[in-house]
Amino acid sequence: MKSVDAATGTIVIASGLKTVTVMVTPQTIVRRYAGGSVRFADAKVSTIAQIQKGDQLRVRGTKSADGSTITADELVSGMFRNYSGLISAIDASAGTVTLKDLTTKKAVTVAVGANSDVRRIPPMLAERVAARMKGTGAGAAGAPAGAQGVPGAQGAPGGHGAPGEDGAQRERSAGSDLSQMLSRLPTETLAGLKVGDAVMIVATSPSSDTETPMAVTLLAGVDAILRASPSGQTMTLSPWSLGGGEGGEGGGGPEGGQR
Numbered sequence: 001m002k003s004v005d006a007a008t009g010t011i012v013i014a015s016g017l018k019t020v021t022v023m024v025t026p027q028t029i030v031r032r033y034a035g036g037s038v039r040f041a042d043a044k045v046s047t048i049a050q051i052q053k054g055d056q057l058r059v060r061g062t063k064s065a066d067g068s069t070i071t072a073d074e075l076v077s078g079m080f081r082n083y084s085g086l087i088s089a090i091d092a093s094a095g096t097v098t099l100k101d102l103t104t105k106k107a108v109t110v111a112v113g114a115n116s117d118v119r120r121i122p123p124m125l126a127e128r129v130a131a132r133m134k135g136t137g138a139g140a141a142g143a144p145a146g147a148q149g150v151p152g153a154q155g156a157p158g159g160h161g162a163p164g165e166d167g168a169q170r171e172r173s174a175g176s177d178l179s180q181m182l183s184r185l186p187t188e189t190l191a192g193l194k195v196g197d198a199v200m201i202v203a204t205s206p207s208s209d210t211e212t213p214m215a216v217t218l219l220a221g222v223d224a225i226l227r228a229s230p231s232g233q234t235m236t237l238s239p240w241s242l243g244g245g246e247g248g249e250g251g252g253g254p255e256g257g258q259r
Contacts, residue, residue: 001055001077006048011075013057021069022059024048033078033204043076051077079205081213082236083108084226087197095190096212099199102226109212110203112190116215120188121178126221129178130228178225179237188220198223202237 002012002019009024024030032046051057056079061072088107089098098109112118121129193199197220203213217237 001051001053001057003053004048004051004055006051009048011048011051011057013059018067020067022057022061022075023069023071024075025071028061028072029074031074031076033076046077052079055079080216081203081205083110083201083203084199084222087193087195087199090190090193090195092190097190097193097199097215097218099201110201110218111212111214112218113214116218117182118188118190118193118215118218118220119182119185120192120220121185121222121225123221123224125185126224130224132177133225133228178219182217182219182237185219188218193220197221198226200225200237 002014004011009028011022011024013020013022030046030048030051031043032050033043055077057075057077059070059072059075061070061074063070083099083101083103085099085102087097087099090096091098094111095113096109096111098107100106101108200219200222201215202217203215206213219237
């Protein structure tokens with residue numbers, strides 16, 4: 001989410017590569033996710049005044065003909081964090097994984113619970129995403145159905161980046177594609193993870209320094225994707241792509257909150 005004006009009821013979000021203006025009316029139902037959960041049933045009634053720049057939103061409403069505005073019937077907001085790196089430790093009894101985050105260069109421990117959606121991307125598909133990020137991919141715009149063990153993966157990224165796209169734009173575009181295909185990727189479990197696995201994680205934002213962030217989405221097998229962004233400024237995933245997707249039609253993922 002890029003900006004919010006409670007007085008006018010206007011919120012500007014980044015959805016993929018587009019900027020969308022959300023109009024909040026007195027009839028709009030506003031909720032906010034609880035700190036430890038992205039289940040819609042756990043979201044609390046809120047107000048636009050509690051939404052802050054950097055939050056992520058999921059919106060349901062009526063879009064304008066050109067898609068640039070949405071008049072919201074209902075929206076839910078929350079704050080999430082993105083981590084990526086190699087797993088350095090796994091505590092099965094505590095249900096946690098520890099990694100050194102590429103962006104902050106700090107060790108972070110993330111809980112993986114019953115509501116966490118854990119997936120693994122096949123190596124060949126990860127290479128295609130990495131090629132899209134670098135603008136060096138070759139081939140068709142999408143993998144054929146069933147490719148790399150992903151049923152119905154027509155949306156898999158591939159091919160060269162769009163003309164005129166810079167590196168940051170390519171990463172956002174590839175991240176948007178990857179978020180859309182997540183629900184079709186093979187599921188994984190905490191027991192199936194191992195030290196040294198490359199992962200990307202979307203997690204809840206802790207309310208205190210002593211609270212462990214909870215994984216919303218954990219994607220393993222992303223070695224090639226992380227190598228494609230050696231600076232550590234890797235693309236991010238959306239928390240709304242999987243289990244957190246109840247209650248909306250449009251959204252501004254974590255990448256939108258960071259721009």
